[in-house]
Amino acid sequence: MIRVWSFPALFALAGLLLGASSAARGETVTGALLAVFFLALSFLNSPLFFPRSITSAEALRRSGTDGRPVVYWRPGCQYCLRLRIRLGRRARRAHWVNIWSDPDAAAAVRAVNDGNETVPTVLLDGRPHTNPDPAPLRARLT
Template sequence: MADNVVIYWRPGCPFCMTLKMAVRDRVERATWRNIWEDPEAAAYVRSVNDGNETVPTVVIDGVPHTNPSPLKVRKALGD
């Protein structure tokens, strides 16, 4: 698991599913936090998205990215 990548997501989100498919061979390298099951995760997402629960929100090396490109996340997860 990559300590430097945290992916905030929720079930049914098409953008989250697109990201998950794009990183499918690296999915276990990230920490995945379901905002519907984790109130702290939901609060964090709202804090970096003007009060909105916009997902996927991906934190790479401590910097949040709202709906980043799958390529950016793949690069962060390494080879």
């Protein structure tokens, strides 16, 4: 669990330190903007921004029932963040699995990516797609 919050905590700490440093020099507006920017970056990289993760087994079971895609992701991944932002509200319709929280999910991702934990890896109709274009996935989640 600590690993999941490492990047967001570092972003928040950096923002607060930079903001306080600027404010101490009398640059209160710059300090406030830096703090807000880094806190926003912290939120975007936190598990709070992504739909609630479930286990790989549960995601595969649900996907088999409803046909929705399974998205394997990890916190701090810029490509996962890009996919999440580009999917917008439709992202909540997919089944999201955090590979740092589920060893079976990490193994499944390694199995389809030549031993690498490359994310996002999306399962559509049982076929893996590594770092897919968000447009077809967005259309699938309508």
